[in-house]
Amino acid sequence: xxxxLVVAMLLGGVFAFAGCGLFSSPQNTFAPGGQxxxxxxxxxxxxxxxxxxxxxxxxxxxxxxxxxFRRKKGDSGLPAQTxxxxxxxxxxxxxxxxxxxLFIAPTVGGIVDLGRTPKNSLEIDVTGQRFLWTFSYPxxxxxxxxxxxxxxxxxxxxxxxxxxxxxxxxxxxxSFWVPKLAGKTDAIPGRANHMWLKGDTLGTYExxxxxxxxxxxxxxxxxxxVETQQDFDAWLKAQAAAQxxxxxALAFQGD
Amino acid sequence: MAGATLxxxxxxxxxxxxxxxxxxxxxxxxxxxxxxxxxKRIGIMYGLTSFFFFLVGGLEALLIRVQLARxxxxxxxxxxYNRIFTMHGTTMVFLVVMPMSAAFFNLLVPxxxxxxxxxxxxxxxxxxxxxxxxxxxxxxxxFTGGNILKGDIGAPDAGWFGYAxxxxxxxxxxxxxxxxxxxxxxxxxxxxxxxxxxxVTILNMRAPGMSLFRMPLFVWMTLVTSFLLIFAMPxxxxxxxxxxxxxxxxxxxFNAAKGGTPLLWQHMFWLFGHPEVYILILPAMGIVSEVLPxxxxxxxxxxxxxxxxxxxxxxxxxxxxxxxxxxxxxxSVANSAFGxxxxxxxxxxGVKIFNWMATLWGGSISFxxxxxxxxxxxxMFTIGGLTGVTHSIVPSDYQQQDTYYVVAHFHQVxxxxxxxxxxxxxxxxxxxxxxxxxxxxxxxLHFWLMFIGFNLTFQPMMVLGLLGMPRRIQSxxxxxxxxxxxxxxxxxxxxxxxxILVFIYNVIVSMRHGEVAGEDPWDARTLEWTIPSPPPPYxxxxxxxxxxxxxxxxxxxxxxPHGMPIPIPVGASAHADSGHGDxxxxxxxxxxxxxxxxxxxxAAGFPLIGLGLIYDAALVAxxxxxxxxxxxLWVLEPATEE
Numbered sequence: 031x032x033x034x035l036v037v038a039m040l041l042g043g044v045f046a047f048a049g050c051g052l053f054s055s056p057q058n059t060f061a062p063g064g065q066x067x068x069x070x071x072x073x074x075x076x077x078x079x080x081x082x083x084x085x086x087x088x089x090x091x092x093x094x095x096x097x098x099f100r101r102k103k104g105d106s107g108l109p110a111q112t113x114x115x116x117x118x119x120x121x122x123x124x125x126x127x128x129x130x131x132l133f134i135a136p137t138v139g140g141i142v143d144l145g146r147t148p149k150n151s152l153e154i155d156v157t158g159q160r161f162l163w164t165f166s167y168p169x170x171x172x173x174x175x176x177x178x179x180x181x182x183x184x185x186x187x188x189x190x191x192x193x194x195x196x197x198x199x200x201x202x203x204x205s206f207w208v209p210k211l212a213g214k215t216d217a218i219p220g221r222a223n224h225m226w227l228k229g230d231t232l233g234t235y236e237x238x239x240x241x242x243x244x245x246x247x248x249x250x251x252x253x254x255x256v257e258t259q260q261d262f263d264a265w266l267k268a269q270a271a272a273q274x275x276x277x278x279a280l281a282f283q284g285d
Numbered sequence: 286m287a288g289a290t291l292x293x294x295x296x297x298x299x300x301x302x303x304x305x306x307x308x309x310x311x312x313x314x315x316x317x318x319x320x321x322x323x324x325k326r327i328g329i330m331y332g333l334t335s336f337f338f339f340l341v342g343g344l345e346a347l348l349i350r351v352q353l354a355r356x357x358x359x360x361x362x363x364x365x366y367n368r369i370f371t372m373h374g375t376t377m378v379f380l381v382v383m384p385m386s387a388a389f390f391n392l393l394v395p396x397x398x399x400x401x402x403x404x405x406x407x408x409x410x411x412x413x414x415x416x417x418x419x420x421x422x423x424x425x426x427x428f429t430g431g432n433i434l435k436g437d438i439g440a441p442d443a444g445w446f447g448y449a450x451x452x453x454x455x456x457x458x459x460x461x462x463x464x465x466x467x468x469x470x471x472x473x474x475x476x477x478x479x480x481x482x483x484x485v486t487i488l489n490m491r492a493p494g495m496s497l498f499r500m501p502l503f504v505w506m507t508l509v510t511s512f513l514l515i516f517a518m519p520x521x522x523x524x525x526x527x528x529x530x531x532x533x534x535x536x537x538x539f540n541a542a543k544g545g546t547p548l549l550w551q552h553m554f555w556l557f558g559h560p561e562v563y564i565l566i567l568p569a570m571g572i573v574s575e576v577l578p579x580x581x582x583x584x585x586x587x588x589x590x591x592x593x594x595x596x597x598x599x600x601x602x603x604x605x606x607x608x609x610x611x612x613x614x615x616x617s618v619a620n621s622a623f624g625x626x627x628x629x630x631x632x633x634x635g636v637k638i639f640n641w642m643a644t645l646w647g648g649s650i651s652f653x654x655x656x657x658x659x660x661x662x663x664x665m666f667t668i669g670g671l672t673g674v675t676h677s678i679v680p681s682d683y684q685q686q687d688t689y690y691v692v693a694h695f696h697q698v699x700x701x702x703x704x705x706x707x708x709x710x711x712x713x714x715x716x717x718x719x720x721x722x723x724x725x726x727x728x729x730l731h732f733w734l735m736f737i738g739f740n741l742t743f744q745p746m747m748v749l750g751l752l753g754m755p756r757r758i759q760s761x762x763x764x765x766x767x768x769x770x771x772x773x774x775x776x777x778x779x780x781x782x783x784x785i786l787v788f789i790y791n792v793i794v795s796m797r798h799g800e801v802a803g804e805d806p807w808d809a810r811t812l813e814w815t816i817p818s819p820p821p822p823y824x825x826x827x828x829x830x831x832x833x834x835x836x837x838x839x840x841x842x843x844x845x846p847h848g849m850p851i852p853i854p855v856g857a858s859a860h861a862d863s864g865h866g867d868x869x870x871x872x873x874x875x876x877x878x879x880x881x882x883x884x885x886x887x888a889a890g891f892p893l894i895g896l897g898l899i900y901d902a903a904l905v906a907x908x909x910x911x912x913x914x915x916x917x918l919w920v921l922e923p924a925t926e927e
Contacts, residue, residue: 038740051766052748052766052769052770053748053752053766054752054766055752055753055754055765055766055767056753056764056765056766057752057753057754057765058751058752058753058766059684059685059751059752059753060751060752067684069680070680070681070683070684071681071684073678073680073681074675074678074681074684074685076678077674077675077678077681078675081671081672081674081675084671085667085668085671088638088642088663088664088667089664089667091642092642092645092660092663092664095642095645095646096645096650096652096660099581099645099646099647099648099649099650100650100652101649101650101651101652105649107649107849108582108649108842108849108850109581109582109583109647109648109649110583110647110847110848110849111583111584111844111848111849111850112583112584112586112647112848113584113586113587113588114586114587114588114589114590115586115587115643118587118639118643119587119590119636119640122635122636122639123632123636126631126632126635127629127632130628130629130631130632130674133628133674133677133678134624134625134628136678137621137624137625137628137677137678137679137680138621138624138625140678140679140680140681141617141620141621141624141679141680142617142621143680144680144683145616145617145620146617160456201450201456202448202450202451202456203448203450203451203547205612205686205687207755209684209753210753212683213612213680213681213682213683213684213686214612214683214684214686214687215612215614215683216612216613216614218541218547218548218613218614219450219541219542219547220541220542220544220545220546220547221541221548221614223613223614224614236753238753238755238758239755240686240687240688240755240756241448241687242367242443242444242448242451242687242756242757243451244367244442244451244456245363245364245367245759246363247363247367247757247758247759248363248757248758248759248760248761249760
């Protein structure tokens with residue numbers, strides 16, 4: 031088994047070295063484009079490294095024990111019948127408690143940070159329905175909400191500004207997820223959920239529904255365009271203008 | 286019932302009746318299986334049935350893997366894909382791991398505690414038949430979608446977790462979800478009957494001298510699992526009844542459009558669902574705790590700690606359900622509380638892993654197939670446990686929730702853990718119940734193929750999840766970096782399939798030509814190895830007197846002052862008095878519960894009621910009548926003729 035592990039590690043090394051392409055994706059949670067996704071990635075790494083160390087320790091320890099205490103040819107006796115050791119038991123109960131307790135503060139801190147929407151955020155109403163997302167913006171001039179064109183399933187946001195999302199669903203559960211910008215929050219019929227995110231790098235990000243919602247679940251995709259404030263303002267203005275000529279506003283039915 | 290009763294020498298009417306019943310229940314022919322109340326035969330039927338469903342669920346897994354092998358594949362339509370993955374999950378949880386664990390409870394618990402059967406033998410048979418009918422009922426749904434040969438399958442399509450409101454008629458029309466919810470309801474009855482039976486059996490039927498802390502660890506884990514079952518199944522039963530009322534009678538529990546509460550389903554499902562995870566894993570932990578001591582020739586290290594960590598897991602499993610719901614908007618306080626409780630539940634699990642390793646430490650380890658699978662369990666379950674810890678870091682879980690990272694995690698626990706543990710048990714106890722050893726060569730080939738295949742299948746899924754691939758999508762576009770890892774997982778899945786074929790071949794060959802096992806082929810420690818293989822119907826000619834934990838080991842070996850074992854010559858045992866009285870060696874005069882047809886009749890009512898609920902209320906009345914008649918005759922029937 032130890033030989034197998036060495037082979038596995040070598041293979042892993044080869045992949046890591048030669049195949050950077052194997053670890054890239056437009057939805058890679060390890061390549062954040064915004065603060066929220068970056069914080070979440072760092073929290074993951076905070077547990078991943080100790081977990082990896084423990085895993086390697088346990089797996090190699092296991093293989094070593096098996097090798098060290100294997101019954102050799104010609105062995106006929108029996109080993110000492112040890113029944114336990116209370117000090118050891120206390121040690122391997124308390125040590126993990128201490129290690130794990132260290133994770134509590136960053137976890138709770140992260141929950142509170144992500145649960146509290148920053149002030150002066152741009153508020154966008156997001157509605158999930160089978161099988162697309164619609165986005166509604168407040169009119170800076172105080173008029174009726176401005177709809178992004180639903181057929182495009184595209185949300186535009188200004189660079190570096192915190193965005194407060196109000197999530198609703200009109201048919202079944204959905205989950206709003208832009209892996210490079212932020213972890214997911216569910217959109218559930220009959221209630222409004224809230225999350226916030228921030229785009230810190232210009233670009234177009236891939237998003238996807240993450241709660242199973244039926245036959246179109248796999249294609250319930252959308253995009254988030256992070257653009258400069260000027261570009262965003264221009265885009266919003268254009269949507270407002272288009273909406274005025276397209277009256278009445280699009281109303282979508284669940285199927 | 287626990288004590289043997291001496292038969293009078295004079296031949297009485299009762300003797301004649303017993304002889305006749307003995308011929309009818311002569312352990313030959315199909316009818317003797319249908320009427321059996323023998324826990325060993327029920328255990329074998331549980332095992333065979335769950336293995337059949339394992340093949341069905343495995344086939345479904347292969348269909349999923351073929352569909353996902355490359356980007357933009359169209360092997361299955363989205364609709365077919367949804368039905369297949371729903372049935373894969375439902376089958377593997379409810380029709381494979383749970384009943385295969387029940388098979389081990391049935392086969393082993395009475396033998397390990399020195400009893401002649403379970404407390405309620407007919408209820409035990411009832412439990413099996415209800416399970417069988419429930420499983421068949423649910424799979425019947427495949428044939429209700431039109432022409433199955435053309436790919437029109439009617440199976441449920443809303444996921445094994447059945448989140449409302451997707452399960453409502455409006456979004457899941459047809460009868461698939463009805464079969465699913467009624468099928469689960471029926472299976473829950475089987476689980477409840479089994480759970481109560483094993484609690485009573487373990488608490489009341491132990492041989493004299495077998496105090497709770499002399500029970501083998503597997504029996505302890507059975508007890509904890511049974512308590513989890515009797516508390517968890519009612520929760521999902523309520524949830525399923527509410528869903529049934531919504532779907533069949535237009536009630537309004539979950540329909541938000543009329544003021545219902547979709548989130549209520551998730552709370553109830555996971556309040557059942559997380560204890561369920563431990564219902565699936567604790568029996569395998571019990572098996573591993575029996576296998577490791579035997580093959581390292583040492584007692585289980587820290588027995589009381591392993592027992593109490595199992596009990597602690599049982600209690601704590603009730604306080605972590607909302608970690609399945611971090612993203613549903615429960616708020617920061619709830620997420621923090623459930624994050625912390627999830628962090629803490631890893632501690633008793635870690636204690637078990639350390640104790641298993643300490644059991645191997647200092648041993649004289651024989652590398653037999655059961656040990657391979659037990660070690661595979663520790664190796665893979667460790668990864669499952671550690672990835673579980675990463676889920677407790679709530680903000681990071683906002684990313685991993687509902688991705689392939691989670692799929693990798695729970696297969697690490699339920700396949701790398703539960704299935705490896707169950708195979709360890711199959712290899713370990715196969716000789717006890719068939720009288721023959723499974724081939725070591727084929728067994729090790731099975732292990733290595735399954736171990737390599739498992740890692741090729743599920744480790745790539747961790748990468749996929751971190752690369753942002755969500756679960757339950759029928760297809761994915763090219764250019765997302767997911768093709769390579771999915772292809773690898775598919776290759777791994779077929780490797781696992783080959784390993785299962787090796788196992789089947791091994792069983793078939795070994796049943797005919799395997800080495801004859803004898804009573805105690807492994808130099809084992811617990812009571813089941815004191816009796817012949819396969820055990821006689823009455824198990825123990827005389828109920829054993831138990832003097833210690835690992836009682837059988839202490840009959841074979843004494844310990845010198847340094848803790849070194851010294852073999853005790855055969856026949857010179859300090860407890861020879863407890864052994865084999867000559868008067869009962871042929872099993873005459875031992876009262877056994879009589880075979881009964883009533884359990885299967887009563888059980889047959891449930892699928893009829895289910896079909897009635899779906900198609901025609903008149904059938905409900907027929908089903909109820911069948912059940913009531915079965916139960917009524919059951920009550921009137923004497924448990925043993927006298």
